[in-house]
Amino acid sequence: MKRFFLSLLFVLILVGVPLYLFLRGSPALPPGPEAEEVLRMAAQKSRVLQSVRLAVDGQFRLEGGSLPASGTVELAGVLQDAGDSLQLEITADALVAPGGDRSQTFRVQGEGDIIVVGRKDLTFRIRSLVTEPDQSLFQPELLALLLNQWWVLPAAPSDAEGSVPGGTLTPSPDILRAQSQVVRVVKDRGVTTIDGASVRHFDVVLDSEKLLAYIEQLAAARQETIDREGMSRAIENLQATGEMWIDAETYALRRVLWTIESLQTAQGVLSGSFTAHLSEFDTAPIITPPADAQVLSPASFFGLTDVQQEPGATLSPEKLEQLRSLLEGTSAIAPTE
Numbered sequence: 001m002k003r004f005f006l007s008l009l010f011v012l013i014l015v016g017v018p019l020y021l022f023l024r025g026s027p028a029l030p031p032g033p034e035a036e037e038v039l040r041m042a043a044q045k046s047r048v049l050q051s052v053r054l055a056v057d058g059q060f061r062l063e064g065g066s067l068p069a070s071g072t073v074e075l076a077g078v079l080q081d082a083g084d085s086l087q088l089e090i091t092a093d094a095l096v097a098p099g100g101d102r103s104q105t106f107r108v109q110g111e112g113d114i115i116v117v118g119r120k121d122l123t124f125r126i127r128s129l130v131t132e133p134d135q136s137l138f139q140p141e142l143l144a145l146l147l148n149q150w151w152v153l154p155a156a157p158s159d160a161e162g163s164v165p166g167g168t169l170t171p172s173p174d175i176l177r178a179q180s181q182v183v184r185v186v187k188d189r190g191v192t193t194i195d196g197a198s199v200r201h202f203d204v205v206l207d208s209e210k211l212l213a214y215i216e217q218l219a220a221a222r223q224e225t226i227d228r229e230g231m232s233r234a235i236e237n238l239q240a241t242g243e244m245w246i247d248a249e250t251y252a253l254r255r256v257l258w259t260i261e262s263l264q265t266a267q268g269v270l271s272g273s274f275t276a277h278l279s280e281f282d283t284a285p286i287i288t289p290p291a292d293a294q295v296l297s298p299a300s301f302f303g304l305t306d307v308q309q310e311p312g313a314t315l316s317p318e319k320l321e322q323l324r325s326l327l328e329g330t331s332a333i334a335p336t337e
Helices: 004-019 035-046 140-146 175-181 210-221 228-236 317-330
Strands: 053-064 070-079 085-096 104-114 122-132 151-154 185-193 196-204 239-247 253-265 268-279
Touching: 035 196, 035 239, 035 253, 053 317, 185 239, 196 253, 210 228, 228 253
Parallel strands: none
Antiparallel strands: 053 070, 053 268, 070 085, 085 104, 104 122, 122 151, 185 196, 196 239, 239 253, 253 268
16 A cells, blocks of 8 residues: 555654664763752753754664655754643654565655644644655645645544544654653763853663653553553663753753653654754744644545544544554555555
8 A cells, every 4th residue: 555655754753753862972070969869950951941942963774664764854943831732843864664675665755844732732733755766655635635734633532532633644743851860871072052051960860660650650640541561561662761961040941852762662662862952932933833734534545435534523433543543554564566
């Protein structure tokens, strides 16, 4: 089937947005109690942060699934209201092997945008999507309908058991909080300067126990359920080391580097390295959803003709889940005959 190009773009976007939660580093010198206090203050700062500009660049590799891929991703945009809202531009360049057939490899280049305001609906736009050596991955009619138009993917019903606002396609908004709360300092590198500000520089590692506790805390606060055993298994084998630069005066996180050795995801085993730079604290532009965004209707793109197409029409849980499955690549993906 040819629909998998949507899966690819959303893997690049949605793996890329949460990816920098876990990123790069190296250990040495034992840290003192003061280092942990700086992390605690940084976590507190993230909770009251009104806005910040974010720039991320990195590389990734996805193996062991039906869509092996490797490439680079760049994110640029704004986080608002302590991370509850976000607006990001995404640029990705990847090599993919449809159906796991490495004898047939395509280069895919894409650009797009995503907006989430107040943990509600996911709004997205695909600006470009090109493949080499040919366009056989695309469904031309579908691509023509999607390109250069803002689309709204409605949130999952709020009364659905264990539902997440925006469904499984919505990026986690708790990016900044997680950076400071789920790591352990292994080396204090002292004071340096970033953007003219004095910063504390630390080598850190991801603490699996802290991460699991943090995820449980978030789930409880949102009245969501999680598979603790499955989550614990996934986290247990996760290896991530990194570096953090925290403002010595304001305790704002200014830069973070991470290397992920292995992360089990629904699409396969993910590895990569990423750098995030934060600036314009509490002065970044306000996020405004586009006024011309249209509700994404399966009736238009996937032959689900029994769904109303008027703006704001309600999709049944079954149809919405079918759409999510198509976008996330959970449906069967096979190479073109």
